[in-house]
Amino acid sequence: MIRINLLASKKRKKVNKGIYELILFLMVVGFLVASCFIINSSLDNQILIAKNEVSKLDREYKRLSKIKKEVDGFKKRKEELQKKIDIVKKLKQGQKGYYEILRNLEYAMPEDVWVSKFDFQGDSVNLNGSSLRTASVNEFILNLYSTKMFDNIDLKVVKKVTVENMDINDFNITAKIKIGG
Structure with missing residues (x-):
């Protein structure tokens, strides 16, 4: 289909x-x-x-x-x-x-010793002082040794000076210091 x-x-x-x-x-x-x-x-x-x-x-x-x-x-x-x-x-x-x-x-310090100058630097000290007697300076040095704080103490100068008709010994000391000693 x-x-x-x-x-x-x-x-x-x-x-x-x-x-x-x-x-x-x-x-x-x-x-x-x-x-x-x-x-x-x-x-x-x-x-x-x-x-x-x-x-x-x-x-x-x-x-x-x-x-x-x-x-x-x-x-x-x-x-x-x-x-x-x-x-x-x-x-x-x-x-x-x-x-x-x-x-x-x-x-x-003995009675007739006086210190006029005190310098402390590090482990050393420098002292200028005066005394009526030379023996007092020696006694002062021995007393410093006996404290066991000061060592190698050296007396640099001792000079006799007359002040107002009186003889005075001027001195200079250096020393080593042992703190606590």
């Missing part, structure tokens, strides 16, 4: 393959443009976040710089105070030494 189609048939239009390729190309280009836009927006957001973080860190740096200056000032002040404390401690230790030296010097 033969079939006959009485209805008018529509002719199919042939779509050119170029149009499909053009549509596909436009879709790819659109996708790429959209991707670039999204990536650009994402990078802009990251840049904005990084700039905010940098400005935040910059403010923090400025704040910490001020604090560091204060801390440095406190450290410098602490060092100055520590130096002063060390000086006071050294002076206190030296006081004990001076006290012992002067106490022993007083005990060693």
